[in-house]
Amino acid sequence: MKKHHAPALIAIVFYKTFVASLLTVTSIALLFALKNHQVLQEFSQSYLLESKLKIIEFILDKLLILNPKNLLLSGIAAALYAVLTAVEAVGLWYEKDWATILVLVLVSISIPPEIYVLVQGVTVLKVAVFITNVAILWYLLHHWPKHGKGA
Structure with a gap:
């Protein structure tokens, strides 16, 4: 027999899963930026971005403000919070x-x-x-x- 979950509980589990996914992507992006910090700096100064792709330019500016130590700590913190949020979702589901x-x-x-x-x-x-x-x-x-x- 399948267990019936309340719609609100299902919504909370989906929300927590979505947040965990976003945090995972954020963590990966931050750690990628850390590993490729110099390449990102060079790319941000490239003529390719002049008056094009303002959103990419905005994101790069925000990432490059952070020093490598802050990128590492932010990436690890996002990963840990993603795991915690995923654990919440699984626990709530059960x-x-x-x-x-x-x-x-x-x-x-x-x-x-x-x-x-x-x-x-x-x-x-x-x-x-x-x-x-x-x-x-x-x-x-x-x-x-x-x-x-x-x-």
């Missing part, structure tokens, strides 16, 4: 109490900084992330006993 507690703690910790970031400047993405995290927090707090099935 409806484990520890996963619910982990998500509740991490989402609760993230809300005050998100409010601070929103006060600094509102964007659609910032509002969407904030609302999503508040919704996750609310859902898990109100449905935890139903989803937790033990360690």
Whole structure:
């Protein structure tokens, strides 16, 4: 017999999986930039980018501001957070109490900084992330006993 998951829980698991995927891609990009820092600097100064591909130029400028040590630390941090987020998603899928507690703690910790970031400047993405995290927090707090099935 297949287990039936609540639609909201499925949405949270997909969201966590999406975030883990984005963090993995970010980590790979940062570590790639670290390994090829000199090549990226030369490419950014290349005539190929003059008045073309503004988004690539913007990304390269942001990457090249970071020194190699910061690229390494950022890449490792993104990778670790990607693993943690993936573990959250798997634990939630199997409806484990520890996963619910982990998500509740991490989402609760993230809300005050998100409010601070929103006060600094509102964007659609910032509002969407904030609302999503508040919704996750609310859902898990109100449905935890139903989803937790033990360690």
